[in-house]
Amino acid sequence: MPMTSPERGKNLANRHNGLNRLNRHRKNSNSKRYTRSGRAAVILRFLLFTAVTGFLLLLLARPKRPKNLEEYIERQGKTPLMFSDRSGFYSEDVLLELDAPGILPEGAVICYTLDGTEPDINSEKYEDPILLRAGENPHEGESGRFMNTGGPDADASSGNGVQEGADDADDDDLDVSVSASSGIDAQASPGGADYDPDNPASETTVFTVRARICWGEDSTDVQYGIYCVGNSLLPYENGFIVCVDTDPEGLYDYEKGILVGGKDLVENDFNKYHGNYMKKGDEWVRPCHMAVFDEDGRVLQDKNAGLSISGGMSRRLDQKSFNLSAGEPYGEENDHFYLDIFPDSEESEFAHVGSYTHLRLRARSQVPRTFRETLIGQLAEESNIRASAEPRKGIVFLNGSFYMLAELEPTFSDSLLAHRFDLPDTDHIKKKKGKESSVFRKLDVTDIFSADMTQKENRALLEQTADMDDYLLEYAFNILTNNLDWPYNNVEAWHWTGDYDPQRPFTDGRLRFVIFDSDKAFNADPELEGGFGTDNLTNIMENIHIGRDSAFPNIMKAKTYSDKFFTILSDLMNTSFQTDHVVDLIRESYAQVQEDVKSYYTEEYRQQIESDLEGALNLASSRNETVRADLQTWFGLSPENRYQLEVSAGDGVSVSWDFMSVPRKTTYTGSYYTDIPITLTASVAPGWRFDHWEVNGKNYLPKKDTDKADESVAEGTDASAPGGKDNSMTGGTDKSIPGGTDKSIPGGTYGEEKAGSKDPTRVTLTITGNIQPGDTCTVRAVAAREKGERLIISEVSAAGKSDWIQLYNAGTTDLDLGRYCLSDDPEDLRKFRLPAENLEPGETCRINGHRNESGMALCLCNFNLTADETLFLTPDEGSGLAGDSVRIPRMSRGNAYGRKDNGSTWLWFDRAREVVELWTEDEMQ
Numbered sequence: 001m002p003m004t005s006p007e008r009g010k011n012l013a014n015r016h017n018g019l020n021r022l023n024r025h026r027k028n029s030n031s032k033r034y035t036r037s038g039r040a041a042v043i044l045r046f047l048l049f050t051a052v053t054g055f056l057l058l059l060l061a062r063p064k065r066p067k068n069l070e071e072y073i074e075r076q077g078k079t080p081l082m083f084s085d086r087s088g089f090y091s092e093d094v095l096l097e098l099d100a101p102g103i104l105p106e107g108a109v110i111c112y113t114l115d116g117t118e119p120d121i122n123s124e125k126y127e128d129p130i131l132l133r134a135g136e137n138p139h140e141g142e143s144g145r146f147m148n149t150g151g152p153d154a155d156a157s158s159g160n161g162v163q164e165g166a167d168d169a170d171d172d173d174l175d176v177s178v179s180a181s182s183g184i185d186a187q188a189s190p191g192g193a194d195y196d197p198d199n200p201a202s203e204t205t206v207f208t209v210r211a212r213i214c215w216g217e218d219s220t221d222v223q224y225g226i227y228c229v230g231n232s233l234l235p236y237e238n239g240f241i242v243c244v245d246t247d248p249e250g251l252y253d254y255e256k257g258i259l260v261g262g263k264d265l266v267e268n269d270f271n272k273y274h275g276n277y278m279k280k281g282d283e284w285v286r287p288c289h290m291a292v293f294d295e296d297g298r299v300l301q302d303k304n305a306g307l308s309i310s311g312g313m314s315r316r317l318d319q320k321s322f323n324l325s326a327g328e329p330y331g332e333e334n335d336h337f338y339l340d341i342f343p344d345s346e347e348s349e350f351a352h353v354g355s356y357t358h359l360r361l362r363a364r365s366q367v368p369r370t371f372r373e374t375l376i377g378q379l380a381e382e383s384n385i386r387a388s389a390e391p392r393k394g395i396v397f398l399n400g401s402f403y404m405l406a407e408l409e410p411t412f413s414d415s416l417l418a419h420r421f422d423l424p425d426t427d428h429i430k431k432k433k434g435k436e437s438s439v440f441r442k443l444d445v446t447d448i449f450s451a452d453m454t455q456k457e458n459r460a461l462l463e464q465t466a467d468m469d470d471y472l473l474e475y476a477f478n479i480l481t482n483n484l485d486w487p488y489n490n491v492e493a494w495h496w497t498g499d500y501d502p503q504r505p506f507t508d509g510r511l512r513f514v515i516f517d518s519d520k521a522f523n524a525d526p527e528l529e530g531g532f533g534t535d536n537l538t539n540i541m542e543n544i545h546i547g548r549d550s551a552f553p554n555i556m557k558a559k560t561y562s563d564k565f566f567t568i569l570s571d572l573m574n575t576s577f578q579t580d581h582v583v584d585l586i587r588e589s590y591a592q593v594q595e596d597v598k599s600y601y602t603e604e605y606r607q608q609i610e611s612d613l614e615g616a617l618n619l620a621s622s623r624n625e626t627v628r629a630d631l632q633t634w635f636g637l638s639p640e641n642r643y644q645l646e647v648s649a650g651d652g653v654s655v656s657w658d659f660m661s662v663p664r665k666t667t668y669t670g671s672y673y674t675d676i677p678i679t680l681t682a683s684v685a686p687g688w689r690f691d692h693w694e695v696n697g698k699n700y701l702p703k704k705d706t707d708k709a710d711e712s713v714a715e716g717t718d719a720s721a722p723g724g725k726d727n728s729m730t731g732g733t734d735k736s737i738p739g740g741t742d743k744s745i746p747g748g749t750y751g752e753e754k755a756g757s758k759d760p761t762r763v764t765l766t767i768t769g770n771i772q773p774g775d776t777c778t779v780r781a782v783a784a785r786e787k788g789e790r791l792i793i794s795e796v797s798a799a800g801k802s803d804w805i806q807l808y809n810a811g812t813t814d815l816d817l818g819r820y821c822l823s824d825d826p827e828d829l830r831k832f833r834l835p836a837e838n839l840e841p842g843e844t845c846r847i848n849g850h851r852n853e854s855g856m857a858l859c860l861c862n863f864n865l866t867a868d869e870t871l872f873l874t875p876d877e878g879s880g881l882a883g884d885s886v887r888i889p890r891m892s893r894g895n896a897y898g899r900k901d902n903g904s905t906w907l908w909f910d911r912a913r914e915v916v917e918l919w920t921e922d923e924m925q
Contacts, residue, residue, distance in 0.1 A: 066105050069218045076102050080220045081110065081211055084129075087226040089234055089297040094132040094227050098211055105215050112211040114138035116247045116399055118222060121214040132207045134230030139248065139399040146252035146260075193318070194365055199600040201395055201402035203231035208245035208289055208400070226291040226302065228397075234297045238592060239393040240408055241293040242361060244322070246307055248399065250286035258284055258309050259320060277315045284308055287330050292339060292408075301339055304331040310360050312489070319365040319404050322396075323411065325358050336415070340892075347900065347907045350386050353419050354892040358411040361396055362519075363404050369519045370597065370609050372616070373407050375589040376481065376518040382576035383477055384659045386420055387412060387514040393593055405596055412514045417494060421506040422889050424868075428498030431514075436487040437549035443493060445511065449551040453558035466511040468561060469568075473659060474513040475552055476568045478521075479537045480577045482623060485520035486536070488546045492516060503887050522586070522616040522623075537630045562635060563676050564658070569631075571660050573624050574670030582620045586613070641674045644776040645767070652688030653783035654903055656681050664901050674775075677768040682781040684761040685903035686884070687790040687810030693765050694780040702763060761904060789815045792884045793873050794844065795898030795909070798865035799891045803849030804857065805871065808902050809839045817858075819876045820883075822847065824863050829874040832861040867891065 066072040073080055084097035098110050110126035111119040115138045209225040226243055233241060251259045261275035268274035276284075285306040292301040306325035309315050327335035336355040364370055377390025391409035395402070410416055414426035423429065432442040440446045448465050451458040462468065478486050492514040496507045506512070524534040533539045539547025556562045576582075590613055597609055631637040648667040649655045655662040657680050662668045664685065672678065684690045693700045763781075771777055790811035797804050805822065809815055818836030823829045837858065839845055848857040849864040865871060867890040875881035886906070889897060896909040 065103050068105055069108065069213065069215045069220060072102060072105060072108070072213070073220060076100075079223070080213055081223050083209070083211075083223070083225045085225070085227070087224075087291060087299055087302060089228045089232055089293070090132075091230070091232050093134070094207075094229055096130040096132055096209065096225065096227070098126045098130070100213060104213065108213055108215040110211060111214045111219075112209060114207055114209060115142070116208070116245050117210075118247075119210050119212050119214070120219065121216070123214075126211070130209065132205075132209075132227050132229050134203060134205045137205050137400040138207070139401065142248040142399065143252045146249070146254065146257065194602060194605040195402075195404075195600055196602050199402070200231060200233055201397070201600070204233060204397075204402070205229050206243045206245070206397045206400050208243065208291075210289070224289055224291075224302065226289075226299075228293075228297075233395065234295070236295045236395065237595075239295055239395065240300070241297075241395045241397070242406070242408065243291045243293075243397045244288050244307060244324075244403075245290075245399055246286050246288035250307075251399070258286060258307075272313075272316060275316065277309050277320065280308075282329070285325060285329075288324075290324055292337075301337055303334075303337075305337075306330045310362070314363075317363070317365065319363045321363045321406070322361040323358060324361065327357065340894075347909050348381075349384060349907060350420055351422065351889060351908055352892045352895045352910060353410070353416060355415075355419075356410045356413070357415040358413045360409050360411050361394065361404075361406040362391065362409065363406055364393075364593070365404060369407065370612070371586070371589040371593055372519050372521055373409065374592060375585055376515070376521055377409075378585055378589070379481070379576055379582070380477065380515050383473070383572055385473065385477060385515055387417070387512065388516070393596065405593075405600055412492070412494075412516065419890060421512075422504050423496060423506060424498065424501065424504070428496055429494060430497050431492060431494035433490075433492040435489055435549065436491040436551065439491050439493050440551065443495075443511065450554055453555060453561065459558060459560060464510070467508075468555075469564070469658065470512045471555075472561065472565045472568055474515065476565060476572055477515065478518075479540075479627060480569070480572055480623060481518060481521035482523060482534075482536050482619060482626075483518055483521045484523050484534065484536055484539075484546055485517065486546065487540070487550050487552075488548055490517040522619050524615065524619045535626065535630065537627065537634070541630075541634050556635070566631070566635075566637065566673055566676050567678055568658055569627065570670065570672045570676075571658060573627075575660070577624065579621060579624055582623075583617055586616055586620055637673055641773045642671045643674050643771045643773060645670055645672050645678070646776060646778040647680065648778070648780040649682075650780065650782045652685045652785065652903075653690065653781045654683050654685075654900075654905060655779075655781050656683065661905070664903060674771050674773055677766055679764055679766040680779065680781075682763045682765070682783075683904045684763075684783050685810065685899075685901070686792045686882075687786055687812075688783040689786050690761070690763045691782045691784040693763075694778075694782060695765075696778055699782075785812055787812050789813050789881055791815055791817075791820055791839070791873065791875075791881075792899070792902070793871060793886050794902050795896050796865060796871060796886060796888060797891065797896045798849075798867065798888050799893040799895065801849070801851040801864075802854060802893065803852050803865045805847040805849075805861070805865070806844055806898065807839070807847065807873070808844045808899075809841050810902060812841055814841070815839050817845070819879060819881070821874045822861055823872045823874065824865065824869050824888075826870065826872065829872055831863060835859050 066075065080100065080102075082099045082101055084099070085094055098112065100108075100110060109121075111121060111123040112126055112130070113119045113123050114130075117123075205228075207225075207227045207229060209227065210222050211225075212222045213220045226245075228241070228243070249256060251257050253262070254260070255263045255276075257276055258279070259277060261270075261277065263276065264279060265271075265275040285308045288305055288307040290301070290303065290305045290307075291299060294300050303326070306323075306327070306329065308323045308325070310321040310323045314321065324337070326332060326337050335357055337357070337359055338355045339359075340354040362369060362373065373391045374393075377388060380388035381390060389410050389412075391407035394406045394408040396404050396406045412420075414429045414431075417423065417429055417431070418426045430443070432439045434442075437446070440449055445465055448458075448462055451462070453459060453462070475487075483490075493511045494514065495511045496509055498507065500509065501507045533542075533545050533547070536547055539545045540550045540552055541547075543549070543553070556565065597606055601609065625639075628637075628639045632639060646667065646669045647655050647662050649662045649664050651665055654664050657678055660668070682690055682693075690702065692702070765779065767777065767779070788811055790809070792808050792810050793805065794808035795806035807817075815838070816836060817834040817839055821830045821833045823831035825831055834847070835858065837845070846857040848854075848860045850860050850862050851864055852860065865888050867888055870885055870887050873884040875883055886897075891897060894910070897906060898909060899905065900907045
């Protein structure tokens with residue numbers, strides 16, 4: 001049926017719409033196909049572009065190969081070479097890898113050595129990991145590669161070259177106890193004949209790996225790794241392990257070797273005073289690398305050093321003692337060993353020392369050295385001897401193998417003296433060592449010490465020349481220890497040659513003495529001493545054996561000095577040298593090394609050590625009685641003519657005499673000779689005033705305002721000043737004491753230093769005669785509080801960035817800190833005003849230096865403390881309040897310098913004491 005027009009139009013429209021949909025579909029389909037392929041192409045092109053660009057950028061970013069080592073080092077910094085393992089202890093083998101973390105110059109290689117020599121371009125080239133295995137020591141047999149110890153024609157039986165019957169010669173370092181026989185080879189068997197070959201250290205091998213990058217004739221600095229492989233020695237309780245590695249040529253070579261007799265011995269007909277090992281001076285110091293590990297194996301020190309032989313005639317023994325020297329000559333710019341390894345008391349009159357220019361490794365192969373140096377160091381500290389140091393035990397490895405048990409101790413070098421005695425520098429220290437007569441001759445003081453000591457002018461000159469208290473203390477100490485290798489040996493004296501500084505008493509230029517090498521102390525074995533006298537005081541007074549040529553008998557002709565010496569002896573016997581105490585110290589010192597004795601030595605040697613221990617204990621048990629008998633023999637002092645002295649110090653005051661000190665609120669009791677005067681000095685703490693002495697229950701008030709007193713004070717001179725004399729040592733009475741003699745006091749003179757004298761807070765009392773044997777004399781110093789306000793500097797710490805200042809309210813009332821200022825500048829005393837905070841009596845507050853943000857403190861001030869400057873505490877003008885000041889000494893980290901019990905005596909503390917912390921309201925919130 002034909003369609004009507006409307007139907008036909010509708011169909012045409014539908015057809016048109018369908019075609020349009022079809023066309024749109026086709027168009028859309030074509031469009032989608034085009035879009036997908038286009039995206040893929042774009043992505044492909046983008047990825048290709050990115051890859052090419054990245055590759056080009058990578059090529060451009062890749063560092064260029066350095067032209068030389070200098071350029072390589074600039075890129076890598078201080079560590080151009082990396083070790084895969086740290087220095088330390090390993091129970092199993094170590095496979096060590098070396099790596100240069102960067103592109104090396106063309107032709108550069110890593111070179112290394114294990115035999116103590118410096119690596120160079122001809123040394124082993126690193127290609128594969130280095131196997132370090134216990135028992136495979138690269139140094140093995142190295143002594144045999146060099147000529148025999150005594151030279152090419154030496155008799156092997158003479159070993160180190162000692163021949164029987166060799167002529168003796170006078171020598172400052174004479175060691176009379178050394179046997180003429182010295183063994184066969186200085187290092188034929190590591191450890192020596194006295195050690196058990198199966199000792200714990202025998203299974204450990206120490207590898208010192210030296211490595212550097214070499215490029216033609218140029219090279220980087222040598223880097224080191226120290227690996228202790230094998231049986232673990234840890235923990236080595238209270239001890240240290242020292243590893244020394246050096247070129248074997250410097251040890252065993254006929255001409256250069258320091259461990260052998262060698263050329264010097266042969267060319268001098270085997271005289272026992274000759275041998276390479278006897279030589280001294282810079283040319284006999286060998287460069288080495290050393291490392292010190294603590295008891296748990298942590299590295300304390302790892303550096304280049306100088307190695308030399310230490311000692312006198314002990315150098316001839318198979319096993320040597322060593323000196324280690326730090327400094328630039330040995331490849332290190334830093335000239336100190338930084339080792340905080342020596343024990344310090346919680347409080348001490350001496351500065352803590354944590355760095356040294358020289359260290360000594362003393363062989364414990366001689367029987368007396370097993371425990372004695374530790375014992376002597378402890379006794380010296382307790383006896384207030386400043387120039388002495390307590391050693392620490394150690395195990396020493398030399399060139400990979402166990403060498404010896406040793407004592408690690410500092411030598412009293414110029415640096416250590418300067419630090420210990422608060423001297424400005426090391427350039428003005430003069431010291432000499434040897435026998436006493438030689439030391440005095442070298443210092444040009446022989447005539448002064450040998451002059452007629454009964455003449456006042458001679459004593460005055462002597463006291464300008466030498467610190468006689470120190471000299472007499474040296475003698476008292478060595479006599480009580482019965483040191484049989486002194487004073488004809490092992491005497492060392494020093495003095496300051498620069499300008500005098502009143503704030504530094506030891507710059508007065510007077511001679512002072514060092515206690516060292518006391519391994520023959522507490523010794524009375526006639527066989528060990530070769531038949532010499534076994535009592536050193538008898539040797540000295542009879543001028544025989546090791547006691548000959550001493551100035552002591554002449555010094556004792558002056559009653560001033562003999563009285564002082566007898567008092568010092570009594571002080572020591574009452575305190576550090578009490579018989580039971582010394583016996584206990586000997587046992588404690590031996591206990592520190594007892595495990596070593598059991599584990600390291602042969603049975604025969606252990607028996608010798610135990611026998612020696614018993615001998616020392618027996619001598620210590622009777623030594624005080626022997627000395628008292630000697631005093632009666634030589635000076636007529638009867639042991640029965642003694643009395644008991646009881647000295648008490650009340651609150652706010654301390655009492656001292658000679659080297660003794662009785663702190664506030666304590667009591668001391670000791671035995672003294674009845675006819676020997678003792679002068680006591682009471683020192684009053686800030687915020688207190690001296691009130692009276694109480695003697696045997698009766699009070700004695702200070703005498704004041706007499707013409708005689710003012711005159712006598714004016715006559716007095718200060719013993720610490722250059723040329724000054726100590727009036728208490730010239731004639732028996734202390735001329736600085738006004739008031740003359742008070743016969744009602746058992747002891748004669750008494751008084752107080754007046755206003756205008758150097759220290760109005762010091763009051764003296766001299767105890768002389770009128771005391772019967774067996775009596776007891778009780779003396780008590782009493783002080784009273786001063787009413788009112790008193791703020792003082794009580795403690796300071798000045799090391800690195802941890803500076804702080806501690807203030808103490810020593811008064812009886814609250815005070816406002818805001819009325820005070822602190823400063824380190826004498827031209828600007830108002831440099832820092834304290835915050836307005838209340839401080840109650842007895843309270844303490846802490847002020848931190850401006851760089852110290854550690855710990856809690858009231859505030860930070862605007863300056864830091866520096867050694868040798870003075871810290872000032874200044875009250876407001878017109879307040880009528882007292883200020884305070886203290887000179888800042890050189891200090892080590894972790895130490896503080898402060899007032900003992902907030903009194904007048906300044907001491908060193910090994911750590912900061914507890915303080916009361918104050919906070920502002922804002923800080924508390």
